[in-house]
Amino acid sequence: xxxxxxxxxxxxxxxxxxxxxxxxxxxxxxxxxxxxxxxxxxxxxxxxxxxxxxxxxxxxxxxxxxxxxxxxxxxxxxxxxxxxxxxxxxxxxxxxxxxxxxxxxxxxxxxxxxxxxxxxxxxxxxxxxxxxxxxxxxxxxxxxxxxxxxxxxxxxxxxxxxxxxxxxxxxxxxxxxxxxxxxxxxxxxxxxxxxxxxxxxxxxxxxxxxxxxxxxxxxxxxxxxxxxxxxxxxxxxxxxxxxxxxxxxxxxxxxxxxxxxxxxxxxxxxxxxxxxxxxxxxxxxxxxxxxxxxxxxxxxxxxxxxxxxxxxxxxxxxxxxxxxxxxxxxxxxxxxxxxxxxxxxxxxxxxxxxxxxxxxxxxxxxxxxxxxxxxxxxxxxxxxxxxxxxxxxxxxxxxxxxxxxxxxxxxxxxxxxxxxxxxxxx
Amino acid sequence: xxxxxxxxxxxxxxxxxxxxxxxxxxxxxxxxxxxxxxxxxxxxxxxxxxxxxxxxxxxxxxxxxxxxxxxxxxxxxxxxxxxxxxxxxxxxxxxxxxxxxxxxxxxxxxxxxxxxxxxxxxxxxxxxxxxxxxxxxxxxxxxxxxxxxxxxxxxxxxxxxxxxxxxxxxxxxxxxxxxxxxxxxxxxxxxxxxxxxxxxxxxxxxxxxxxxxxxxxxxxxxxxxxxxxxxxxxxxxxxxxxxxxxxxxxxxxxxxxxxxxxxxxxxxxxxxxxxxxxxxxxxxxxxxxxxxxxxxxxxxxxxxxxxxxxxxxxxxxxxxxxxxxxxxxxxxxxxxxxxxxxxxxxxxxxxxxxxxxxxxxxxxxxxxxxxxxxxxxxxxxxxxxxxxxxxxxxxxxxxxxxxxxxxxxxxxxxxxxxxxxxxxxxxxxxxx
Numbered sequence: 097x098x099x100x101x102x103x104x105x106x107x108x109x110x111x112x113x114x115x116x117x118x119x120x121x122x123x124x125x126x127x128x129x130x131x132x133x134x135x136x137x138x139x140x141x142x143x144x145x146x147x148x149x150x151x152x153x154x155x156x157x158x159x160x161x162x163x164x165x166x167x168x169x170x171x172x173x174x175x176x177x178x179x180x181x182x183x184x185x186x187x188x189x190x191x192x193x194x195x196x197x198x199x200x201x202x203x204x205x206x207x208x209x210x211x212x213x214x215x216x217x218x219x220x221x222x223x224x225x226x227x228x229x230x231x232x233x234x235x236x237x238x239x240x241x242x243x244x245x246x247x248x249x250x251x252x253x254x255x256x257x258x259x260x261x262x263x264x265x266x267x268x269x270x271x272x273x274x275x276x277x278x279x280x281x282x283x284x285x286x287x288x289x290x291x292x293x294x295x296x297x298x299x300x301x302x303x304x305x306x307x308x309x310x311x312x313x314x315x316x317x318x319x320x321x322x323x324x325x326x327x328x329x330x331x332x333x334x335x336x337x338x339x340x341x342x343x344x345x346x347x348x349x350x351x352x353x354x355x356x357x358x359x360x361x362x363x364x365x366x367x368x369x370x371x372x373x374x375x376x377x378x379x380x381x382x383x384x385x386x387x388x389x390x391x392x393x394x395x396x397x398x399x400x401x402x403x404x405x406x407x408x409x410x411x412x413x414x415x416x417x418x419x420x421x422x423x424x425x426x427x428x429x430x431x432x433x434x435x436x437x438x439x440x441x442x443x444x445x446x447x448x449x450x451x452x453x454x455x456x457x458x459x460x461x462x463x464x465x466x467x468x469x470x471x472x473x474x475x476x477x478x479x480x481x482x483x484x485x486x487x488x489x490x491x492x493x494x495x496x497x498x499x500x501x502x503x504x505x506x507x508x509x510x511x512x513x514x515x516x517x518x519x520x521x522x
Numbered sequence: 523x524x525x526x527x528x529x530x531x532x533x534x535x536x537x538x539x540x541x542x543x544x545x546x547x548x549x550x551x552x553x554x555x556x557x558x559x560x561x562x563x564x565x566x567x568x569x570x571x572x573x574x575x576x577x578x579x580x581x582x583x584x585x586x587x588x589x590x591x592x593x594x595x596x597x598x599x600x601x602x603x604x605x606x607x608x609x610x611x612x613x614x615x616x617x618x619x620x621x622x623x624x625x626x627x628x629x630x631x632x633x634x635x636x637x638x639x640x641x642x643x644x645x646x647x648x649x650x651x652x653x654x655x656x657x658x659x660x661x662x663x664x665x666x667x668x669x670x671x672x673x674x675x676x677x678x679x680x681x682x683x684x685x686x687x688x689x690x691x692x693x694x695x696x697x698x699x700x701x702x703x704x705x706x707x708x709x710x711x712x713x714x715x716x717x718x719x720x721x722x723x724x725x726x727x728x729x730x731x732x733x734x735x736x737x738x739x740x741x742x743x744x745x746x747x748x749x750x751x752x753x754x755x756x757x758x759x760x761x762x763x764x765x766x767x768x769x770x771x772x773x774x775x776x777x778x779x780x781x782x783x784x785x786x787x788x789x790x791x792x793x794x795x796x797x798x799x800x801x802x803x804x805x806x807x808x809x810x811x812x813x814x815x816x817x818x819x820x821x822x823x824x825x826x827x828x829x830x831x832x833x834x835x836x837x838x839x840x841x842x843x844x845x846x847x848x849x850x851x852x853x854x855x856x857x858x859x860x861x862x863x864x865x866x867x868x869x870x871x872x873x874x875x876x877x878x879x880x881x882x883x884x885x886x887x888x889x890x891x892x893x894x895x896x897x898x899x900x901x902x903x904x905x906x907x908x909x910x911x912x913x914x915x916x917x918x919x920x921x922x923x924x925x926x927x928x929x930x931x932x933x934x935x936x937x938x939x940x941x942x943x944x945x946x947x948x949x950x951x952x953x954x
Binding site for chain 2: 490510
């Protein structure tokens with residue numbers, strides 16, 4: 097039984113209990129959220145015990161890290177290190193996006209090494225294998241696609257990005273309106289190419305019920321991949337993106353009816369003034385399904401700093417209702433991230449998520465900031481370090497050892513100390 | 523005559539023309555903004571080698587970087603290196619916030635090094651001077667303070683940060699309300715200590731006309747600093763901050779009446795959901811005077827990453843109407859920034875400023891994004907890197923993360939999305 101079916105039957109599962117404990121909420125609230133589809137708890141029935149996370153309305157915003165090999169860089173031991181770093185940096189989930197080398201080995205390594213929910217994108221492996229076995233991506237068969245999903249589900253992948261909300265209506269809309277950067281989603285591009293070459297509808301859309309049956313059997317959470325996400329701020333909220341979102345909304349309803357947990361993936365490059373509207377549209381069209389967003393990147397012009405452009409967009413999106421932030425690293429648009437990039441990406445996304453939690457009035461978030469402010473006033477360096485988002489980094493810094501309110505200039509008669517006494521904090 | 527007085531008289535000054543040319547707006551637009559007080563052009567009449575910059579409504583969001591001597595180990599040379607790094611990274615202004623050492627030498631070197639507008643905070647030097655001259659900062663006299671203001675103005679400083687709104691009433695309110703962190707601003711804390719110890723009103727408030735007289739003479743732009751900026755999220759928009767802002771609004775009016783250009787300094791630490799209201803309050807109370815905001819950082823816990831926290835807040839604040847962003851470096855709350863952190867701080871602030879300009883619909887900002895995305899679609903790496911906000915870093919990362927031989931990038935390798943669909947969607951046959 098999936099979490100959503102259990103919740104609808106009024107049951108509180110151990111996973112819901114765990115989430116409730118983490119969030120300091122009643123388990124009944126979690127159950128009701130899961131039953132209504134506003135909360136998902138990605139956890140494959142075949143997966144070993146992990147630190148579950150709840151994603152959705154009323155909960156702390158979660159952060160996802162991406163790892164994985166590519167055709168140019170396929171050393172899986174490096175990816176194992178990235179996984180460890182991402183977990184240590186505090187991500188809540190991780191996706192393996194491998195497209196190079198031993199993709200099966202890589203996935204098994206990630207499932208074994210991660211104590212968190214693990215996501216996959218089965219179409220990647222399917223496409224790469226089609227090139228190897230059949231001579232090209234366009235030679236993939238529908239059968240290949242469902243087999244890839246089934247294989248990853250059976251191995252315990254907790255959530256899957258699957259680009260079901262792409263059909264000819266979307267492609268026609270895209271061709272009619274034109275874009276600066278057409279299709280920037282890799283999975284979306286594979287399927288668009290396949291559809292146009294074969295002149296066949298997307299099997300993942302056409303045989304959606306078949307897909308749902310597999311996901312339901314393993315309680316895999318469906319993450320509706322956004323094939324048509326904007327890859328430049330100029331393309332944000334265009335007709336093609338909205339067409340895709342409308343279809344995603346229909347598929348959310350069908351997934352729910354089938355008892356499958358579902359969330360929706362989204363943007364991408366979004367100028368700040370589009371963020372609220374984007375979130376509102378998604379929540380409305382997708383009946384409040386959790387929103388899993390990449391970034392959003394607030395500008396196109398900062399390669400090398402896209403963890404920062406994404407922190408800007410992610411914070412704004414989170415405050416406007418996004419529930420799950422996919423990190424973006426400084427290597428975005430330039431290459432495959434290094435271990436340091438992974439860490440920087442996770443921390444930047446966590447800052448954005450936390451800033452949004454504060455704006456949304458999350459009590460645990462507010463309490464932590466207040467404790468930090470008090471530790472600063474009390475000049476308690478140890479406590480400041482332990483409350484920092486990255487204690488290791490805070491510890492490295494020198495010069496934070498001010499032990500009194502006396503500044504470096506005045507000496508014992510420091511005017512700031514007089515003020516501190518006046519306010520009763522010296 | 524100041525830029526403000528000349529604008530009111532209908533004159534378009536060379537500075538207004540230069541600003542207009544750099545912004546793609548008409549000189550008349552700039553003149554009207556200066557006359558209304560919604561634009562300032564900080565440019566001391568004594569200043570040499572300064573490229574004037576306009577700050578205010580309808581113009582590109584500007585960024586300021588702060589450097590300065592602090593403590594015994596600080597050296598002018600090191601700080602000058604930081605200025606050069608900040609200017610290289612594209613800062614629009616420099617503030618020299620030296621509190622110790624040879625403050626005069628540092629200021630003069632700063633003025634000689636950069637062609638951007640330069641700002642200072644004279645109270646710092648007055649405190650350091652009193653500690654030296656009288657043996658105690660608490661013995662600073664009003665004359666000491668004004669002598670420093672006059673000296674810095676005469677040296678050619680373009681804008682002066684002055685805590686004129688931190689009155690005894692405001693200080694008492696902060697105590698009554700039980701602010702979590704009442705001592706945030708270095709200048710504000712010292713000023714409050716001086717006021718409490720001497721049981722005297724803030725001289726920058728009491729003798730504000732005298733401040734204005736000096737500012738007018740040199741056409742120094744007054745930057746009304748806030749002693750009550752929130753130093754943690756919990757203190758944001760409390761009574762003390764808002765009361766000080768009300769007073770700053772009155773001081774804006776008096777500055778304008780005196781023909782003095784004026785802007786207002788602000789936050790600090792602000793939760794995301796209070797940023798818009800903070801800016802709206804300032805705009806209303808200060809009658810559209812340009813808003814110069816520090817950060818704001820959007821959480822208290824991001825020590826080591828406050829340039830990112832500030833980029834979030836700065837982008838939102840600038841979108842909501844703040845026109846001038848003071849950078850925050852990764853060293854904030856931990857120590858003093860090194861050259862690398864200064865550089866990174868400027869870029870982070872510029873990203874925030876640009877994201878805001880884009881959201882505000884500035885045509886040049888939109889074109890910049892579009893040009894880079896077109897280069898991305900065409901896989902034109904040379905052009906992508908040239909158009910990047912920091913070409914040096916983009917080029918370096920590309921080299922390290924992908925290797926120069928790759929036509930796409932190592933993220934997707936052979937399976938670049940753009941390459942896959944290009945053949946089917948027509949147009950360019952290239953990839954990513």
